[in-house]
Amino acid sequence: MAEEKSLNFIEEIIEADLQSGKHQSIVTRFPPEPNGYLHLGHAKSICLNFGLSLKYGGYTNLRFDDTNPVTEETEYVESIKDDVRWLGFNWKNELYASDYFHHLYDFALLLIRKGLAYVDDSTSEEMAAQKGTPTTPGTNSPYRNRSVEENLKLFQDMKAGVYKDGEKVLRAKIDMAHINMLMRDPVLYRIKHAHHHRTGNEWCIYPMYDFAHGQSDSIEKVTHSICTLEFVPHRELYDWCIKNLEIYPSKQYEFARLNMTYTMMSKRKLLQLVNEKHVSGWDDPRMPTLSGVRRRGYTPEAIRDFCDRIGVAKRENLIDIGLLEFCVREHLNKVSQRRMVVFDPLKVVITNYENGKTELLPSENNPEQEGSGTREMPFSNTIFIERDDFMEVPPKKYFRLAPGQMVRLKSAYIIKCEEVIKDAGGNVVELRCTYLPESKSGQDTSGVHVKGVIHWVNAATALPVEVRLYDRLFRVEDLSTIEDDFRGYLNPESLKAVTAMAEPSMLRASASDRFQFLRMGYFCLDKDSTPQKLLFNRTVTLKDMWAKEQKK
RNA sequence: UGUCCUAUGGUGUAAUGGUAACACAGCAGAUUUUGAUUCUGCUUUUCUAGGUUCGAAUCCUAGUAGGACAACCA
Numbered sequence: 001m002a003e004e005k006s007l008n009f010i011e012e013i014i015e016a017d018l019q020s021g022k023h024q025s026i027v028t029r030f031p032p033e034p035n036g037y038l039h040l041g042h043a044k045s046i047c048l049n050f051g052l053s054l055k056y057g058g059y060t061n062l063r064f065d066d067t068n069p070v071t072e073e074t075e076y077v078e079s080i081k082d083d084v085r086w087l088g089f090n091w092k093n094e095l096y097a098s099d100y101f102h103h104l105y106d107f108a109l110l111l112i113r114k115g116l117a118y119v120d121d122s123t124s125e126e127m128a129a130q131k132g133t134p135t136t137p138g139t140n141s142p143y144r145n146r147s148v149e150e151n152l153k154l155f156q157d158m159k160a161g162v163y164k165d166g167e168k169v170l171r172a173k174i175d176m177a178h179i180n181m182l183m184r185d186p187v188l189y190r191i192k193h194a195h196h197h198r199t200g201n202e203w204c205i206y207p208m209y210d211f212a213h214g215q216s217d218s219i220e221k222v223t224h225s226i227c228t229l230e231f232v233p234h235r236e237l238y239d240w241c242i243k244n245l246e247i248y249p250s251k252q253y254e255f256a257r258l259n260m261t262y263t264m265m266s267k268r269k270l271l272q273l274v275n276e277k278h279v280s281g282w283d284d285p286r287m288p289t290l291s292g293v294r295r296r297g298y299t300p301e302a303i304r305d306f307c308d309r310i311g312v313a314k315r316e317n318l319i320d321i322g323l324l325e326f327c328v329r330e331h332l333n334k335v336s337q338r339r340m341v342v343f344d345p346l347k348v349v350i351t352n353y354e355n356g357k358t359e360l361l362p363s364e365n366n367p368e369q370e371g372s373g374t375r376e377m378p379f380s381n382t383i384f385i386e387r388d389d390f391m392e393v394p395p396k397k398y399f400r401l402a403p404g405q406m407v408r409l410k411s412a413y414i415i416k417c418e419e420v421i422k423d424a425g426g427n428v429v430e431l432r433c434t435y436l437p438e439s440k441s442g443q444d445t446s447g448v449h450v451k452g453v454i455h456w457v458n459a460a461t462a463l464p465v466e467v468r469l470y471d472r473l474f475r476v477e478d479l480s481t482i483e484d485d486f487r488g489y490l491n492p493e494s495l496k497a498v499t500a501m502a503e504p505s506m507l508r509a510s511a512s513d514r515f516q517f518l519r520m521g522y523f524c525l526d527k528d529s530t531p532q533k534l535l536f537n538r539t540v541t542l543k544d545m546w547a548k549e550q551k552k
Numbered sequence: 553u554g555u556c557c558u559a560u561g562g563u564g565u566a567a568u569g570g571u572a573a574c575a576c577a578g579c580a581g582a583u584u585u586u587g588a589u590u591c592u593g594c595u596u597u598u599c600u601a602g603g604u605u606c607g608a609a610u611c612c613u614a615g616u617a618g619g620a621c622a623a624c625c626a
Contacts, residue, residue, distance in 0.1 A: 005566095006565085006566050006567075006568095006574095008565090012568085031626090032626095033625085033626050035625090035626080065626065067625095067626080068625060068626075070625095071625075071626090123624095124623080124624055127624080128622075128623085131622050132622070133554090133622055134554055134555070134621060134622060135553065135554040135555090135622095136554085136622095138622085165624085166624065168624095169624055179554070179555050179556090180555070180556080180621080181555090181621055181622050182621075182622095184622085187623090187624055189624085190624035191624080192624080206624095208623095208624075208625085208626090209625070209626050210626095212626095213626080229557070229558090229619080229620070230619095230620060230621085230626095231620095231626090232556065232557060232620070232621090233555085233556065233557095233620070233621050234621095236556095254557085256558085256619095261563085267626095268625095309564080309565085309575065309576080310564065310565080311564065311565045311566085312565090313558090313564090313565070314557070314558060315557090315558050315559065315618095315619090316557095316558070316559095316618070316619055317563085317564065317565095318563075318564090319563070319564065319576095320562090320563050320564080320576070320577070322563085322576065322577065323563080323564075323575085323576050323577085326575095326576060326577090327576095329588090329589095333588080333589060334589095338586080340586095367586090367589080368589070397587095399587080400587090408585055409585090410585060410586065411585070412585095414585095441585065442585090444585085450585090451587085452587085453584090453585045453586060453587090454586085455586075516586085516588085518586050518588085519586050519587080519588070520586095542586080542587095542588050542589095543587090543588065543589090544587070544588085545587050545588090546587040547587085548587095549587080
């Protein structure tokens with residue numbers, strides 16, 4: 001008996017539309033502008049749009065909203081397609097607003113003929129002045145009453161390249177006193193003598209968002225056009241265009257965008273971070289971009305689960321980044337292979353273990369996954385353990401290694417610390433321990449029970465690798481509250497690189513592998529890794545109750 | 553001194569006029585050869601004031617708070 005998951009408000013609308021017979025199936029679209037890389041906020045929209053057509057039958061188009069040639073590039077188009085596919089969704093049609101430029105031009109001519117659009121010679125400053133304010137009405141442009149014939153001629157000349165950038169625009173003729181600022185004769189077309197990534201130099205006039213988006217939806221017979229809250233005021237114009245063009249009535253619905261703690265999700269600002277080299281690129285593992293989190297090791301499953309859990313509603317929200325990390329851990333726990341890697345090595349010599357002897361000890365690859373098998377770890381009398389796993393003067397409830405205390409080496413033996421060796425500066429440089437021969441993992445007859453279990457690597461076969469430890473990119477929880485330069489809030493400790501000692505099996509790591517370095521976190525191979533120098537990214541840490549306890 | 557949108561635990565999201573619930577976070581405990589995982593229990597919630605109703609988180613009115621709107625961006 002599967003429990004019914006409650007519907008979000010958009011699903012309710014769709015179910016009502018399906019039930020009333022208004023629609024038999026639905027068409028949605030994901031409409032990115034190719035002027036940047038996709039981020040987690042887009043993932044929410046992608047999961048929503050594609051998820052809806054999957055759930056209710058129908059399809060989703062990928063449509064690039066490429067009406068501003070000066071900011072758009074094919075590099076972005078390719079990255080967007082990669083990211084959507086990686087997230088696990090398939091679009092029905094790959095479309096571009098620029099596919100409709102001729103169609104849109106004809107729509108503009110129609111509006112002019114209907115007396116609903118006019119060519120305006122006002123400068124942008126003059127137009128801004130005409131616009132009024134939210135509380136005071138605007139004033140009519142002196143060019144507002146040009147004849148249909150004159151407007152037709154002027155608009156055709158605009159298209160023919162007679163005018164320079166900014167010299168003229170085409171505006172809708174609605175109402176300069178309208179309560180909705182967007183309805184005060186909005187600009188429909190502007191002149192840009194710029195090379196377009198797809199249409200080249202064919203056009204020198206380009207439609208504005210409001211004269212491209214809704215029409216594209218309509219041409220594609222999109223039933224439910226889903227966008228974020230900032231477009232609420234645009235809906236009136238969206239509907240006005242459809243009504244006056246007498247075209248298929250797509251409907252727009254708005255939901256609240258994703259905001260996350262310690263994260264900034266503005267394409268403009270992310271671009272700035274890239275351009276100013278605060279990060280290594282759009283796919284820097286600290287970036288909230290899909291290419292960034294992918295490189296970091298997040299899985300599409302985890303991101304889809306996250307999008308599912310955060311829900312869809314109309315109120316502003318600030319999601320705890322901890323929820324994302326929870327989703328990532330939950331998935332990675334099930335799929336990642338366990339390995340032992342020591343980040344900050346402390347040498348341990350086991351004095352009663354035969355010198356020169358090496359034995360191979362099996363260790364499970366993934367206790368969460370049946371049949372995942374074991375790999376063998378070499379063991380000898382000299383090993384490395386984590387420096388943090390020894391304390392000369394331990395606090396209470398510390399059940400790792402301390403003078404006279406015992407601990408189990410994971411998948412190996414129980415050892416007891418007998419002697420602490422220090423250098424001239426008083427730093428601990430080596431531990432002398434004894435082991436319990438009858439405590440071998442899996443065949444322990446020692447009868448000794450220790451609470452602490454630590455990871456280790458055999459010194460002679462340890463493999464040095466580079467590990468990159470990431471922390472949040474920003475130091476403040478709610479980036480929307482900062483008023484000055486956001487760059488002042490970057491976390492200087494967001495990236496730390498360490499050379500760690502890995503068990504020799506890591507030599508066989510491949511790009512698609514997911515690892516849990518025991519007690520340290522989840523890791524994956526970075527794209528810059530080479531066989532000579534393995535490089536790992538920390539995806540996310542493990543939950544650490546002990547660390548939390550210590551902070552109290 | 554306008555219009556629109558929104559208001560439920562710390563954070564999100566449900567409850568669709570009939571016992572306010574789920575997840576994350578937090579706290580406590582059990583299990584554990586990862587202080588992980590798993591399991592158990594607990595803390596904490598309807599912005600305010602009126603109204604409609606047998607009954608309101610839900611409907612109505614007003615207030616308050618937050619957000620959006622004055623780009624030839626999307």
